[in-house]
Amino acid sequence: MSGRDKQGNSGGGGGRVGVKSGRSAGSAPSAKGKGGKPQQQQQQRRKTTREVALDTLLKVAEAGAYSNLQLNRALQDAQLSRPDAGLATELVYGTIQHQRLLDERLSELVTKGFNKLTPWVLVLLRMSAYQLLMLDRIPAHAAVNEAVVIAKRRGHSGISGMVNGVLRNMERNLAEMRKPLEITDPVKRIGITYSYPDWLVKRWIGTYGEAVTEQICAAGNEPPHNSVRVNPLRLSRDKAAAMLTEGSGGEAIVEASKLSAHALIVSGVGNVAGTDGYRTGLWSLQDESSMLVAEVCAPKPGMKVLDCCAAPGGKTTHLAELMEDRGQVIANDVHPHKKQLIEEQAARLGLTSVQAVTGDAAELASQFEPGSFDVVLLDAPCSGFGVIRRKPEIKWTKSAEDVHAIAALQEQLMDEAAKLVRLGGTLVYSTCTIEREENESQVAKFLERHPAYKLDAEWPEQMLRPLQEAHAIAEPFSGMVQLLPQQFGSDGFFIARLTRHS
Numbered sequence: 385m386s387g388r389d390k391q392g393n394s395g396g397g398g399g400r401v402g403v404k405s406g407r408s409a410g411s412a413p414s415a416k417g418k419g420g421k422p423q424q425q426q427q428q429r430r431k432t433t434r435e436v437a438l439d440t441l442l443k444v445a446e447a448g449a450y451s452n453l454q455l456n457r458a459l460q461d462a463q464l465s466r467p468d469a470g471l472a473t474e475l476v477y478g479t480i481q482h483q484r485l486l487d488e489r490l491s492e493l494v495t496k497g498f499n500k501l502t503p504w505v506l507v508l509l510r511m512s513a514y515q516l517l518m519l520d521r522i523p524a525h526a527a528v529n530e531a532v533v534i535a536k537r538r539g540h541s542g543i544s545g546m547v548n549g550v551l552r553n554m555e556r557n558l559a560e561m562r563k564p565l566e567i568t569d570p571v572k573r574i575g576i577t578y579s580y581p582d583w584l585v586k587r588w589i590g591t592y593g594e595a596v597t598e599q600i601c602a603a604g605n606e607p608p609h610n611s612v613r614v615n616p617l618r619l620s621r622d623k624a625a626a627m628l629t630e631g632s633g634g635e636a637i638v639e640a641s642k643l644s645a646h647a648l649i650v651s652g653v654g655n656v657a658g659t660d661g662y663r664t665g666l667w668s669l670q671d672e673s674s675m676l677v678a679e680v681c682a683p684k685p686g687m688k689v690l691d692c693c694a695a696p697g698g699k700t701t702h703l704a705e706l707m708e709d710r711g712q713v714i715a716n717d718v719h720p721h722k723k724q725l726i727e728e729q730a731a732r733l734g735l736t737s738v739q740a741v742t743g744d745a746a747e748l749a750s751q752f753e754p755g756s757f758d759v760v761l762l763d764a765p766c767s768g769f770g771v772i773r774r775k776p777e778i779k780w781t782k783s784a785e786d787v788h789a790i791a792a793l794q795e796q797l798m799d800e801a802a803k804l805v806r807l808g809g810t811l812v813y814s815t816c817t818i819e820r821e822e823n824e825s826q827v828a829k830f831l832e833r834h835p836a837y838k839l840d841a842e843w844p845e846q847m848l849r850p851l852q853e854a855h856a857i858a859e860p861f862s863g864m865v866q867l868l869p870q871q872f873g874s875d876g877f878f879i880a881r882l883t884r885h886s
């Protein structure tokens with residue numbers, strides 16, 4: 385197994401700022417341990433990088449927190465240096481991503497009661513095993529020593545002794561422990577090697593076959609790249625690329641996206657949301673697949689558009705940009721507190737055609753006149769398996785029943801959205817998942833219920849070409865696409881375009 389401690393970022397915050405420096409990896413804790421210090425002084429001790437990561441992992445495991453949000457909060461509170469924040473990010477994502485494999489290896493060494501370990505001890509062991517087994521740049525002795533220091537601070541000597549024993553044993557047998565597992569059953573082999581639950585692997589093998597499932601699972605463990613959506617009302621993509629490069633002192637690598645004409649893939653810029661260009665509305669942070677959605681909607685200036693599930697407003701604002709901010713984009717979300725998020729994004733980008741509203745998308749036809757919109761976008765709530773790179777914990781928190789339940793909600797929302805499209809108008813349905821039940825099957829069932837609608841395969845040529853080249857769509861093109869994370873390194877996304885013809 386090779387180290388995955390490379391440069392990478394997350395668009396959704398908590399970006400992996402890279403684990404470049406050995407300093408952060410092997411550094412000693414920044415404050416002294418217990419040693420009889422007064423309680424108050426101990427409370428003020430700043431957390432070490434690994435403690436920040438450990439506490440974040442515990443919140444995700446025990447309180448069901450989202451890793452990206454929890455990590456962002458923890459990094460803000462801890463005020464770590466950039467390399468240390470990068471290491472904490474790596475430890476949090478890597479430990480969750482590889483949890484099953486780490487547990488498999490650890491259970492070989494914790495001879496008694498692996499399943500009964502106290503949560504913080506289990507998480508500490510996982511996080512340390514991740515460093516030993518997967519990160520080449522962290523010296524093994526540093527990973528073990530730091531784990532033992534934390535164990536001593538938090539537990540009695542029996543626990544720190546056990547942590548020390550297990551990790552030293554792993555260190556001694558590293559070459560053996562890093563070897564690929566020899567398992568013949570494909571579900572178990574893929575499930576343990578890439579750390580996914582069996583039920584999910586089995587389901588994907590049924591849909592995509594063994595080879596593609598393995599690619600999907602491997603891609604889900606890669607750090608996501610940062611992609612920037614350039615605001616075409618303000619500047620060209622070339623100009624934005626030049627500004628991003630210049631702003632980074634020449635360190636940034638900025639490439640044009642293959643998928644979207646408005647996207648740039650960037651690395652070495654640090655936090656894109658902290659750039660002047662972001663603050664002043666020259667660009668937004670959005671995954672490339674996600675950008676395709678508004679492009680598939682293809683709204684024209686002056687149109688009336690409804691975004692049924694709009695927060696935080698990524699696609700809403702893209703729609704308004706494509707409409708040159710002329711016409712009306714109604715951006716609805718069920719949660720009242722999210723209205724402000726949409727308004728903030730529109731204001732940042734200087735867009736005045738966006739109107740944020742609050743409502744249940746299952747009841748929108750009672751709020752707006754049926755048949756009154758040129759374009760209706762339903763970017764539906766979904767299982768989210770296309771964004772496992774950004775939220776790896778969903779591998780462990782979602783179940784087959786959840787997929788089924790969310791598919792039932794999507795069906796209801798699609799039926800409601802269908803009422804609002806004018807004759808000749810467009811309905812776009814999208815999800816950030818790769819589950820057939822929520823995607824292709826959902827659309828097939830919709831078409832059976834709604835003979836007034838047909839799939840529309842008339843997508844712009846420049847949009848179809850890269851999809852054809854990557855064999856992401858079948859020939860002849862049907863009007864819907866399932867993007868998988870390994871095809872372009874983007875999020876897994878599903879998009880279908882339908883036209884109301886009667």
Ligand SMILES: C[S@@+](CC[C@H](N)C(=O)[O-])C[C@H]1O[C@@H](n2cnc3c(N)ncnc32)[C@H](O)[C@@H]1O
Binds near residue numbers: 692693698700744765
């Ligand atoms: C996939 S996210 C939308 C992302 C958004 N389109 C963007 O590009 O930024 C789904 C959204 O649906 C909202 N949602 C969930 N159930 C809803 C419902 N019944 N009605 C309206 N919005 C809903 C959630 O609050 C969430 O913000």
